[in-house]
Amino acid sequence: MNEKFFDLKKEKQDRMINAALKLFAENGYRRASTDEMVKEAGISKGLLFHYFTSKAGLYEFICDYSVKFVIMEMSSTVGKEEKDYFRLRLQIEKAKMTAMKNFPYIQLFLLQMEKETSKEALEVMQPAAQALRSAYDDIYQKADFGMLEEISVERLAKIVDYTLNGLLEELLRKSSFSPDTYYAEVSQYLKELERMCRY
Numbered sequence: 001m002n003e004k005f006f007d008l009k010k011e012k013q014d015r016m017i018n019a020a021l022k023l024f025a026e027n028g029y030r031r032a033s034t035d036e037m038v039k040e041a042g043i044s045k046g047l048l049f050h051y052f053t054s055k056a057g058l059y060e061f062i063c064d065y066s067v068k069f070v071i072m073e074m075s076s077t078v079g080k081e082e083k084d085y086f087r088l089r090l091q092i093e094k095a096k097m098t099a100m101k102n103f104p105y106i107q108l109f110l111l112q113m114e115k116e117t118s119k120e121a122l123e124v125m126q127p128a129a130q131a132l133r134s135a136y137d138d139i140y141q142k143a144d145f146g147m148l149e150e151i152s153v154e155r156l157a158k159i160v161d162y163t164l165n166g167l168l169e170e171l172l173r174k175s176s177f178s179p180d181t182y183y184a185e186v187s188q189y190l191k192e193l194e195r196m197c198r199y
Contacts, residue, residue: 005051005061015041016048018103020062025109029059029121060124063113066106067128071135073099083144086194089160090187092139097183104179108172111165151197163189 005013019040023032034055038045052058073095082088096107110132113125145153164186171177171185 008051012043014102016043016051017062017065018105020058021066021103021105021109024059024062025105025112028112029055029116029118034058056120056124059121060128062109063125063128066103066109066113067132067135069103070096070099070106070110071131074135074139078139083142085140085143085145085156086190088139088143090190092136093164093186093190094183097179097186100179100182104177105172107168111168156197160190160193163193 019037023037038048052061074092077095078091099106116122167185171182
């Protein structure tokens with residue numbers, strides 16, 4: 001983490017983080033423009049590079065910050081004793097929704113991070129990506145799939161991922177996007193998927 005950055009006013013920090021999240025999420029590392037980021041954040045390019053000496057340094061910070069933020073939200077939202085897969089999944093989505101209230105593009109950024117192919121980006125994002133995978137593994141290893149004996153756990157996870165990630169991308173394209181609407185939709189989709197799996 002860049003400690004100097006946290007001396008800035010919170011409103012300016014959030015503007016800079018949100019601009020970077022949005023442009024990295026929409027364009028990937030290679031095509032994301034720092035010129036567009038400073039324009040979106042309403043700051044000078046000199047200020048951006050005062051705190052982050054390079055595009056790679058900014059990307060590393062955004063990866064680390066985003067992962068820590070989402071893990072913090074999950075740690076306070078996901079029940080330590082919960083074992084039901086669908087309830088765990090809904091709690092994870094609630095944590096994501098809470099994170100998106102501060103940073104609307106955070107989840108889309110994390111999805112884009114998983115698809116990243118740039119060698120420069122891959123070099124700096126590995127610790128954050130591993131921390132996020134470990135956090136998910138810790139949650140899912142306690143899930144009880146006993147009631148879903150006829151269903152492949154791996155296929156179920158992919159179906160849920162593809163459904164919810166596609167829903168997020170679709171809703172973010174709308175100018176009226178709201179994390180609460182996303183969570184309400186997610187809840188309905190998960191209920192439908194659970195109903196289909198249990199019959």
